[in-house]
Amino acid sequence: MHTVTSKDGTTIAFDQLGTGNPVILVDGALGYRKDERQQQLATLLSEHFTVINYDRRGRGDSTDTAPYAVEREIEDIDALIDYAGETAFVFGMSSGAILALKAAQHITDKITKLALYEPPFILDDSRPPLPADYVTQLNTTIADGNRSHAVEIFMTQAIMLPEEYLAYMKADTMWASMEKVAHTLAYDGMVSQDMMRGEPWETGHWLSVTAKTIVITGENSEPFFHTTAQQLADDLLHGKTATLAGQDHGVDMSVLAPELIAFFSA
Numbered sequence: 001m002h003t004v005t006s007k008d009g010t011t012i013a014f015d016q017l018g019t020g021n022p023v024i025l026v027d028g029a030l031g032y033r034k035d036e037r038q039q040q041l042a043t044l045l046s047e048h049f050t051v052i053n054y055d056r057r058g059r060g061d062s063t064d065t066a067p068y069a070v071e072r073e074i075e076d077i078d079a080l081i082d083y084a085g086e087t088a089f090v091f092g093m094s095s096g097a098i099l100a101l102k103a104a105q106h107i108t109d110k111i112t113k114l115a116l117y118e119p120p121f122i123l124d125d126s127r128p129p130l131p132a133d134y135v136t137q138l139n140t141t142i143a144d145g146n147r148s149h150a151v152e153i154f155m156t157q158a159i160m161l162p163e164e165y166l167a168y169m170k171a172d173t174m175w176a177s178m179e180k181v182a183h184t185l186a187y188d189g190m191v192s193q194d195m196m197r198g199e200p201w202e203t204g205h206w207l208s209v210t211a212k213t214i215v216i217t218g219e220n221s222e223p224f225f226h227t228t229a230q231q232l233a234d235d236l237l238h239g240k241t242a243t244l245a246g247q248d249h250g251v252d253m254s255v256l257a258p259e260l261i262a263f264f265s266a
Contacts, residue, residue, distance in 0.1 A: 001013055001015060001061060002014050002015070002016055002083075003061075004079045004080060004082075004083045005079065006057070006072065006075050006076045006079045007072075007075040007078075007079065008065050008072055009065060010057050010062065010063050010064065010065045010072070010076065011062060012054055012055070012057065012062050012079060012080065013033070013055045013060060013061035013062045014033065014052050014053060014054035014055070014080065015033055015042065015051075015052075015053045015054075016050065016051070016052055016053075017042055017043065017045075017046035017050070017051045017053065018045070018046025018047065018048070018049055018050050018051050019049075019050055020048055020049040020050055021049050021050065021088075021089060021264065022049065022050045022051075022052060022081075022084035022085055022087075022088040022089065023045055023049040023050070023051050023052065023088065023089045023090070023091060023260075023264060024052045024054070024077060024080050024084070024088050024089070024090045024091070025041065025042060025045075025052065025053050025054070025091050025093075026056070026077065026090060026091065026092040026093065026096035026097070026099055026100045026103075027056060027093055027096045028092075028094030028095045028096040028097070028188065029094065029095050029154060029158070029184075029185055029188040030151075030154070030178045030181055030182075030184075030185070031056075031059075031093065032055050032059040032060040032181060033053045033054055033055045033060055034060060037253055038053060039053070040253045040254070041253040041256065041257060044253065044254065044257035044261075045257060045260060045261065048261050048264070048265060049089070049264060050084065052080050052083075052084055052088075054080060056073065056076070056096075056184065056187075057072065057073060057076055057184075057187075058181070058183060058184045058187065059181045059184055060181075068186070068187050068190065069190075070099070070102065070190055070191050071106075073099055073103075073187070073191070074099070074102060074103045074106050074107065077090070077099075077100070077103045077107070078103070078107050078110065081107070081110045081111070086110070087109075087110050087111070087112045088110065088111065088112070089111070089113040089114070089115070089264045090103065090104065090111050090113075090114050090115070090211075091115040091116075091117070091260060092114075092115070092116050092117070092119070093117045093118075094117065094118055094119070094120060094249070095119075095120060095188040095191055095192045097116035097117055097118065097119035098119045098120070098121070098191050098192050098195060099191045100114060101114065101116060101119060101206070101209065101213075101232075102191070104209045104210075104211050104213075105206070105208050105209055108208060108209065108210045108211070111211045112211055112212070113211055113212050113213070113263065113264055114209070114211040114212070114213040114214075115213070115214050115216065115260050115263055115264070116213065116214070116215045116216065116232075117216045117217075117251060117256065118216070118217055118218065118221060118225045118228075118229070118249055118251075119195075119215070119228060119232070120158075120192060120195075120196060120224075120225070120228075121195045121196065121224075121228040121231075121232070122195070122196045122197065122198050122224060122228075123198070123199070123201075123224070123227060123228060123231060124198060124200070124224075124227065125198055126222075126223055126227065127160065127222065127224050128160070128198075129196055129197045129198035130157065130158060130189070130192070130193055130197070131157055134153070134157055134158070134189050134193065135186050135189040135190055135193060137153050138150050138153055138154070138185050138186040138189055139186050141153060142182065142183045142186065147179040147180075147182040147183070148170070148175070148179055148182075150179075150182040150183070150185055151175065151178050151179060151182050151185070152166060153185075154182075154185045155169070158189075158192075158196075200231075201235075205235070206235050206236050207237065209236055209237065210237060210238070211238065212238040213232075213233070213238060213239045213240070214239075214240055214241070214242055214259075214263045215228075215229040215230075215232050215233050215239065215240070215241050215242075216229070216241070216242045216243070216244060216256070217241070217242075217243050217244070218243070218246075218247030218248040218249060218251055219243050219244060219246055219247060219248075220246065220247060220248040221247070221248045221249050222249075225249070226243075229241045242263075244259065
């Protein structure tokens, strides 16, 4: 394990694998660097690149500093790039894709290539938007010490999982793992909320992103992911899309990795 110190003093823990151009992996809600799928992706990419697989603040071995702000997470990515070299490639998954994209808006000279898997933008009425009080609900629930309910809020309001499935999920050992980082769900809510209101972004919103960008979706994913991917690629200076056959939001990392390797190697 390695660490860097972010601008506000937060310690960001990460694993470094492989050699070559640096690739920083930005996980989504409830993700952390020791997750089996995240480690699988890091290992596959490390055959071609130097992979920085890190714990976002408040997760795993990284520390946390209040109050939370999205800008602090961008500073975390900035610190990791400074460690890795002058520039880096960045891959973001789900809400982590939104964070990676926002980072590319602010540290444009350091992120040269950007790969995004299904950023959950809601641009129209194709699915319900996040409730206006979504982040407030999460913060209140965590303050009350009810981490399990925070995960329920995420599953039913953000993921749109039917409530009848919750009992089955709670019986799995994975539920306890999600509870451990449930306090960071509000962080992802703050990262995502302005892009999950069912409203299109303003013209030119992403023009400051200069990185070559690929927006990847799974063939079997919900339609709003495909709408988002095409709209985002069209509005970026250097954007394109790719679709992975037979995949959905829970993408198989062995299918995703070759697409990332081809893009970052080109």
